[in-house]
Amino acid sequence: MNIIEAINNRHSVRRYTDKKIDENIKSELLETINECNKEGDLNIQLCTEEPKAFDSFIAHYGKFNNVRNYISIVGKKGKDFYEKCGYYGEKIVIKATQLGLNTCWVALTFSKANTICEVKDGEKLCCVIALGYGETQGVAHKSKPIEQLCKVNGEMPDWFKKGMEAAALAPTAMNQQKFLISLEGNKVNAKALTAFYSKLDLGIVKYHFEVGAGKENFEYF
Numbered sequence: 710m711n712i713i714e715a716i717n718n719r720h721s722v723r724r725y726t727d728k729k730i731d732e733n734i735k736s737e738l739l740e741t742i743n744e745c746n747k748e749g750d751l752n753i754q755l756c757t758e759e760p761k762a763f764d765s766f767i768a769h770y771g772k773f774n775n776v777r778n779y780i781s782i783v784g785k786k787g788k789d790f791y792e793k794c795g796y797y798g799e800k801i802v803i804k805a806t807q808l809g810l811n812t813c814w815v816a817l818t819f820s821k822a823n824t825i826c827e828v829k830d831g832e833k834l835c836c837v838i839a840l841g842y843g844e845t846q847g848v849a850h851k852s853k854p855i856e857q858l859c860k861v862n863g864e865m866p867d868w869f870k871k872g873m874e875a876a877a878l879a880p881t882a883m884n885q886q887k888f889l890i891s892l893e894g895n896k897v898n899a900k901a902l903t904a905f906y907s908k909l910d911l912g913i914v915k916y917h918f919e920v921g922a923g924k925e926n927f928e929y930f
């Protein structure tokens with residue numbers, strides 16, 4: 710599965726089977742996590758065979774079942790923390806999808822106190838991503854039309870349209886899609902609108918946009 714196919718096939722999955730994550734798959738995923746930690750100066754951790762974070766009233770209320778693996782998105786607090794967490798977290802989600810795993814970003818419906826990740830002084834646990842083999846592959850979310858998610862003067866170039874199609878497939882908190890991507894010449898601006906978790910969403914959306922549009926086709930302004 711290539712990255713674009715993974716972007717198309719990824720849907721949130723909240724119910725998982727008992728199947729353990731294969732050791733080879735785990736080490737491939739860890740490689741991507743290590744790369745992201747290095748590039749983004751983050752402390753993202755893979756937590757496996759640990760059911761407690763999703764064994765609470767709030768997690769079951771949030772429709773989660775049998776989550777025993779998750780990725781903890783941890784990093785130094787500071788400027789662009791949420792956007793960076795979104796960007797690199799989604800890079801890992803797409804890699805997990807390519808490896809045949811299912812995922813779900815979770816900011817609210819898990820037990821923060823029960824997570825086993827390490828959070829050092831000056832760091833913060835942003836959220837987690839549930840991980841494993843899903844009972845189903847999930848379903849595609851309803852999306853706003855692309856025209857509502859971007860601002861373009863004149864004709865929309867093909868690369869920009871492809872970027873927007875990938876951005877519209879990005880997971881966002883409560884499927885809110887509170888972002889706006891503008892094009893001026895070959896310069897692109899992506900901004901978060903006012904909403905809960907919209908900065909985290911923005912990083913996720915920017916990763917999708919870059920994959921769809923091709924980084925070589927534009928610069929951010």
Ligand SMILES: Cc1cc2nc3c(=O)[nH]c(=O)nc-3n(C[C@H](O)[C@H](O)[C@H](O)COP(=O)(O)O)c2cc1C
Nearest residue numbers: 720721814815816817818850880881882883884909
């Ligand atoms: C930042 C973020 C936080 C989320 N938090 C939760 C959550 O706490 N509980 C939950 O069930 N789903 C959560 N989701 C999953 C979204 O509801 C889901 O991504 C959205 O409805 C779009 O569906 P899709 O991922 O299947 O495309 C979250 C998603 C994102 C991006």
